[in-house]
Amino acid sequence: MSRILIVEDSPTMRSLLTSSLEELEGGVKITEVANGFEALRQLPRGSYDLVITDVNMPDINGLELISFVKGNEAYRHIPLIIVSTEGSERDREKGLALGADAYLVKPFEPEELRDVARMLLERSRGAGG
Secondary structure, eight states, rough: OEEEEEEOOOOHHHHHHHHHHHHHOOOEEEEEESHHHHHHHHGGGSSOSEEESSOOOOOOOHHHHHHHHHHOTTTTTEEEEEEEOOOOOOHHHHHHHTTSSSSESSOOOHHHHHHHEEEEEEEEEEHOO
């Protein structure tokens, strides 16, 4: 079973992300938090296989969260997906440069999210993570 941490300040978008991912093969355990600060508190409590984060959030934004995760030895192996309304090439490049593995622009199709999540989870398992 894969453990996924969803970091998104919009309750509607959190629900959409969760319902999109619940159909992944092998089962998933999804933890939802509303901002980057809550994500930092949640990370030590679980062994996550994937983090999905929005960029524009109060407190700690998604880019700051990615910087923390990728700069921390305990978490840097965790694949990250950015989901954001910020769709410019500059925004995408910045997120990927910080260490995100994928960048989806809202709105996106649930199947697109599932495909990217499935690929990253399989790659992570193949790497022994």
